[in-house]
Amino acid sequence: MSMKASTRQVDGVTIVDLSGRITLGEGSVVLRDTIKDLLSKGQKKILLNLGDVSYIDSSGIGELVSAFTSVRNQGGELKLLHLTKKVHDLLQITKLYTVFDVKDDEATAIAAFTR
């Protein structure tokens, strides 16, 4: 039930492939540590791939928002990729869907980062 995060680089963008649950405890901590680590290395163009994220609770939503503001405050960009229906619906009802830049296609998402 835990969460896994792995990173890869494509055209200057760091893609974080997340899988599992972003919930209070381990899942939220993994996301927080990953973002903190990327920012400390100066990697500020971050695409979170949520295609294999099955579930997010209020803590996970909070962690996504914190990631977004942390990256933005350091002059970077954070976008979301491949939302499942559950996560999409959750971002809709919390009015966060329009706050995040959400993409359905990886190549399009990468091209959308500021050069």
Next chain:
Amino acid sequence: MMAAPQRVSYRMESTLDSVNKAEEMADQVAAQAGFDEDTRGGLAMAVREGMINAILHGNAYAPDKRVNLSFEQTPQEMIVTISDEGHGFVPEEVPDPLAPENLLKGSGRGIFLMRAFMDEVRFRKLEPGTEITLIKRLPQQ
């Protein structure tokens, strides 16, 4: 003849494990009650958020404090009650997470999510603690 109400109660430790167990139990109870998959998911999330509220914000993970959780089914609805032994809070004072000034806050969405997924959410002050009652109407036969 109407079926007699069924109620099952648990006294749980103030741990993250209890949050996960309660969520799983809620999903099972909701399935037995006949809710569809989407409704079950929302109901389980509401229970998860209620448990987080009780354990994190109420009991603050205190090892000497417990959370009481109960599931009750009547012919009309499923009722989940969660109570903690913390200092209590005033639900009306919790900021609206949808207000523009709160949208980018890292917390404060738990009660909103409970209300989003349940038909009724009630709060009652205990001495000490808070009791949250979550109600979901059963699907019509």
